[in-house]
Amino acid sequence: MTEELFRHDATLTECPATVVAVGEQAVVLDRTVFYPLGGGQAGDTGWLRLADGTELAVADTRKETGEDGLPTGRISHLVAPDQREQLSKIKQGDAVTARIDAPRRQRLMRFHTASHLLCHIVGQPVNGCSITPDYARIDFHMTEPLDKAALTEQLARLVAAALPVTVGSVTEAELDANPQLVKSMSVQPPRGSGVVRTIRISGAGAGDALVDLQPCGGTHVASTAEIGPVVVTKIEKKSAHSRRVVLGWGDGAS
Ligand SMILES: [Zn+2]
Numbered sequence: 696m697t698e699e700l701f702r703h704d705a706t707l708t709e710c711p712a713t714v715v716a717v718g719e720q721a722v723v724l725d726r727t728v729f730y731p732l733g734g735g736q737a738g739d740t741g742w743l744r745l746a747d748g749t750e751l752a753v754a755d756t757r758k759e760t761g762e763d764g765l766p767t768g769r770i771s772h773l774v775a776p777d778q779r780e781q782l783s784k785i786k787q788g789d790a791v792t793a794r795i796d797a798p799r800r801q802r803l804m805r806f807h808t809a810s811h812l813l814c815h816i817v818g819q820p821v822n823g824c825s826i827t828p829d830y831a832r833i834d835f836h837m838t839e840p841l842d843k844a845a846l847t848e849q850l851a852r853l854v855a856a857a858l859p860v861t862v863g864s865v866t867e868a869e870l871d872a873n874p875q876l877v878k879s880m881s882v883q884p885p886r887g888s889g890v891v892r893t894i895r896i897s898g899a900g901a902g903d904a905l906v907d908l909q910p911c912g913g914t915h916v917a918s919t920a921e922i923g924p925v926v927v928t929k930i931e932k933k934s935a936h937s938r939r940v941v942l943g944w945g946d947g948a949s
Pocket of ligand 1: 911
């Protein structure tokens with residue numbers, strides 16, 4: 696198992712770790728700050744630094760799967776093809792520092808939280824989602840048209856409200872009793888441990904009203920204010936029952 700430090704603290708950008716396995720193109724560590732592709736969110740990129748100062752570029756991060764195709768619980772740091780020489784220097788038991796491309800991850804977190812706000816605004820089931828550093832697209836299972844300017848304005852209002860975003864959990868039994876919590880038709884929350892991780896966006900002001908609560912394994916900003924300027928760049932009718940909303944960065948976004 697790889698200890699998944701990003702699950703509890705999405706602000707961590709580096710950690711010391713020990714090499715557990717070295718493959719032809721991948722390195723497995725005992726613990727990591729690298730988020731593996733999942734739940735629509737792209738895998739992290741970054742670097743592994745060896746004790747002698749050698750830096751190995753990580754081009755992507757994936758959950759390792761076994762021969763049966765099931766996840767092994769380990770995380771693979773995929774090394775870029777031009778890193779063979781550096782990869783040959785690394786071996787099992789080595790101490791490394793794992794460091795993500797923090798500005799890139801920050802953009803992924805901001806878009807991921809923005810996509811949850813969009814779930815709240817649109818209020819329809821999600822049947823597909825892809826979050827990248829440059830854009831995010833969310834497919835809603837619906838037939839009604841959506842308005843680009845209206846969505847952008849509602850997003851801006853929720854961003855400006857600086858609503859707190861918190862990690863929590865529900866038991867699988869609670870989830871079974873409240874199936875409406877699952878907004879996604881395409882991604883089911885991982886089960887088996889008895890509890891499912893949730894992301895809650897609380898409302899502003901008295902009563903702390905709920906804006907959005909859903910099972911999610913992704914990384915998020917701590918306040919909607921951190922999202923900054925986002926705009927709906929495109930709305931596409933993917934099929935009779937699907938509307939795709941594409942988010943991009945607005946003017947002045949870093
Ligand atoms: Zn999510």
